[in-house]
Amino acid sequence: MPQTVSETLPDTMAAMLLTGHGGLDKLVYREDVPAPRPAPGEVLVQVTATAKNNTDRKAREGLYPTRDKGEVTSFAMGGSATLTFPRIQGADVAGRIVAVGEGVAESRLGERGLLDFNLYPDARRDLNLIPDYYGHGADGGFAEYIAVPSDQFHRVPNPELADAELAALGMCSYQTAYHMMTAAGVKAGERILVTGASGGVGTALIQLCRIVGAIPYALSQADKADALLALGAEAVLDRNNMGDFTARVLALTGGDPIDAVMDLVGGEMTDRFIDTMIVDMGKRRSYPRLSIAGASGGNVSEIMWTRIYLYQVQIFGVSHGTREEAEQLVDWIRSGQLKPVLHAAFRLSDLHEAEAYFVNRGSDYLGKIVIVPDSQWDEHGAAFALAPRA
């Protein structure tokens, strides 16, 4: 296959293979996985850091049923399942181009950049009807190399951003957050409730609200409040104290309702979030809007439809986003308007440990975990390793 390389490429690489739905034992570290080569129109990226997302765990555990609640499966929006095994997970890849496929300019060799993680179904720039992604429907970045479309590997030269920090700005969180806002038509001056605020998507939402001039109110936990206020939250509500929730929100907004909710929690809490928007319709300037892109608090909610249609609540289900939105986000990264929220880096061979840490994380946890190939650890990972616990 015609290609141009900047160095001799190895035939094999280290990678973490997901071998089936199940526990951490389904993740198998191998050093003899065939290294990919770029097809026409693709670039081969040497991975320096890949951010972890909740979806890695959910896909591994088969927690994406869309019909039968008890089903262990992943989604199949295009009609058939795309998660097959073995699969290399890891969506948010930072790295350097080391080879280009036919039709890609050689000048791109050596470029540092960030992957737009989508497996787009077509060339549409404004619509993404079958959201699938590298690390799910095709191999991702928990490996030393990945081959991806050249137009989805976006150059981000910014020397102030380490590769691990660039991965922490990955699209799985940021594009989802941005599409939650565009779907609901979030506007400057609007009061936005952001739930799951300390996570990857939540920290992205807080920053993006500020960029467009909206006012984010964060639902999180008390000991994360200072960090969230520093990130841009107007105020932080404690999710461990949901009593009088609407009254507490109104006390913070000066009596005005929340204009739109960006929900990542779901479950029993979503109904409470809706209350903050419909408490007094006479004070509203627009329809109440709920964007939901995650359900960390439960996959099933009991919501009265009368509340939805009588109060004209608009609900937007959100998964990923569009090419246009990814490109806008990369512009904001390049201009320094988006800041990475990086919690820690782990070696690729320690991915099991990273997964366990992610699930059992402490209350001081904010933002992203990044996985760095062992061969890149000293240069790109060590500075962000967890401090040893006293």
Ligand SMILES: NC(=O)c1ccc[n+]([C@@H]2O[C@H](COP(=O)([O-])OP(=O)(O)OC[C@H]3O[C@@H](n4cnc5c(N)ncnc54)[C@H](OP(=O)(O)O)[C@@H]3O)[C@@H](O)[C@H]2O)c1
């Ligand atoms: N639709 C999509 O395209 C898409 C893309 C990315 C993510 N997601 C989903 O969106 C959600 C958030 O993703 P993420 O990457 O930001 O995850 P994350 O980094 O794990 O953050 C989730 C946050 O939710 C809060 N939370 C966790 N369990 C909770 C519970 N039982 N009740 C209330 N709050 C809880 C926690 O924040 P506090 O401690 O601050 O409350 C946690 O930090 C996940 O469900 C994920 O699967 C969907």
